């Protein structure tokens with residue numbers, strides 16, 4: 001059915017409009033009435049008309065003006081206009097009407113038939129035009145649809161030919177298209193994937209972020225981008241993908257659809273992970289010398305980045321021990337421990353062969369056969385199955401040619417399988433780790449050597465290393481101290497050029513064939529710089545040569561000698577008085593002769609004095625013994641030194657040889673001395689006795705007391721034999737005598753001065769000798785002076801008032 005046309009009737013007179021309306025009514029079209037040119041134009045702006053019936057004479061815009069305006073406007077230009085006029089029939093009017101674009105001219109009053117017939121033509125024309133337009137529109141719509149269809153096909157073709165996963169989603173996020181790749185990757189049908197897509201295949205760790213980003217994109221309309229792992233149906237492996245989507249919008253800016261892709265970036269991610277992992281592992285390994293700790297840290301670092309499991313095993317002797325085991329799930333670690341023993345054992349047996357051979361092991365797919373190599377029992381096998389290992393790599397840790405363990409990487413839940421690349425990575429990691437371990441060990445070794453070297457320098461024994469060619473390679477500080485020969489003067493020299501008579505001495509020194517083998521050190525005499533030393537030494541042979549250790553026994557040797565001398569001396573010292581006593585006693589007991597009472601008296605005198613001498617010797621021995629044992633109590637008090645010295649002189653006078661003159665010298669005022677009076681007395685007696693004894697020609701012996709600097713000084717001076725300067729120190733040593741053979745006939749035990757020195761030391765004093773051979777001697781003893789007492793009143797006053 002044709003559409004109803006609209007006719008615009010324009011006349012300023014209502015009765016004319018009414019008449020027109022009545023005339024055109026029967027055409028059955030829609031009649032729009034306008035009372036002026038202006039009103040007519042208004043209608044034309046809003047509606048489309050099939051024809052306009054326009055009165056010429058109108059106030060305001062007349063018919064011609066109105067028609068001109070209509071013709072000027074593009075949209076109304078072609079609307080047919082029929083002028084209606086009563087005023088003129090002349091040609092001018094008519095021409096003007098046609099000029100303005102009228103299609104017809106009708107004079108009032110109209111013939112209704114003609115009017116209707118003319119208008120009907122225009123109506124028909126309009127309706128045809130409309131029909132054509134409608135058909136045109138229809139055709140283009142169909143064409144468009146066909147076009148769309150073909151472009152969508154092209155899309156899909158494009159989508160399926162792209163190596164990525166391609167998808168589109170509706171504005172609410174529901175998937176409405178995925179390409180073949182998506183379906184193949186997840187092994188799902190189109191219907192299964194449509195809607196919620198692949199969220200069930202996304203790795204649980206990545207799912208929250210993936211959802212978060214997608215919902216944000218849907219809300220804001222901003223591009224969507226996220227990296228996540230999705231499980232591949234073909235092998236169950238999770239692979240990294242980069243998902244991207246952009247919104248397509250309508251003309252009005254509304255989102256019509258999302259266009260997205262998922263790109264497999266596993267290779268890139270893995271390469272990146274490897275790089276960062278290696279960098280971090282290198283950093284961790286270099287951060288400390290405690291390699292056990294750093295290896296444990298590295299195992300933690302490896303999981304889950306490059307492995308689902310990481311184990312580090314280290315050889316302790318011949319046994320492989322697990323140093324570290326890492327997995328993200330503590331439960332699984334507990335389970336894995338159950339298998340540890342069996343696995344280590346198997347590794348020792350089989351794997352270790354490979355480890356020892358320094359070959360890496362790559363097992364791409366762990367199957368039952370591979371599991372069987374571990375020799376698990378039934379329960380362990382069950383555990384192993386539950387841990388579901390996929391693939392593993394074991395690389396040996398090698399440093400300086402020595403294999404000291406291995407690193408194993410295992411995949412399981414990630415579904416990944418290892419390939420050559422992973423083996424390379426593991427080897428790289430093992431190289432880092434090996435270097436770290438090597439460094440740590442080298443450092444420890446250097447430390448140990450440093451300590452050993454320091455100990456060697458600090459040790460009291462001389463240590464000398466002589467290489468296989470007899471060249472000295474080491475000469476420690478003690479060796480230098482003992483021999484007096486510096487290291488730089490002997491290193492690199494042959495030992496026989498350094499040690500005189502080495503060729504004879506060397507073979508005497510016992511050499512063990514390995515450290516710890518017991519050998520008895522041998523004491524031998526050697527000469528260094530004109531000095532004879534008694535050295536006790538032994539050696540240990542090793543591949544580089546022989547190490548000799550020795551100590552200086554010169555002093556001990558001297559002491560031994562002195563002891564031997566002492567025995568001789570004491571025997572002699574005891575025998576002389578004993579012989580005198582025995583002889584006197586025998587003489588007195590004789591009955592065959594009558595003894596003169598005077599002689600008898602003299603003999604008794606000899607017995608008494610010789611017994612006294614015996615007593616002194618025995619006493620000296622006792623005192624020396626007690627001093628050595630630290631059993632000589634000291635009772636310090638303040639005493640008058642002059643009084644004490646006087647007593648000593650008085651006692652000496654009782655047995656003074658005639659040629660000796662005894663003298664006591666003391667200033668008027670002497671401060672008290674702080675000492676044990678009994679022991680001080682003994683010291684002075686010894687010194688005075690010696691002075692007399694070693695003045696065989698007689699002469700003056702003087703005991704002087706003097707105030708010193710916070711000290712009291714006693715000196716015993718004689719004009720006797722004197723003592724050579726080299727012996728000034730030694731005469732104070734135990735048993736030491738200048739003339740052990742008593743060539744001068746003066747006896748003694750060599751204990752007197754030793755006792756003096758020890759007693760003076762215990763009383764916080766000093767003793768020394770000033771002497772020249774043949775010019776007499778002066779022995780000096782210095783002891784602390786007592787502090788002068790202040791007047792008592794002054795000191796006590798504050799205490800009383802306070």
Ligand code: ADP
Nearest residue numbers: 690691694722731737738748749750751752753
């Ligand atoms: P002894 O007198 O019993 O031998 P001493 O210890 O008293 O032992 O003295 C050690 C040595 O010091 C003596 O053997 C002696 O050679 C020397 N000596 C000690 N006093 C004197 C002295 N006044 N003059 C010279 N030599 C002395």
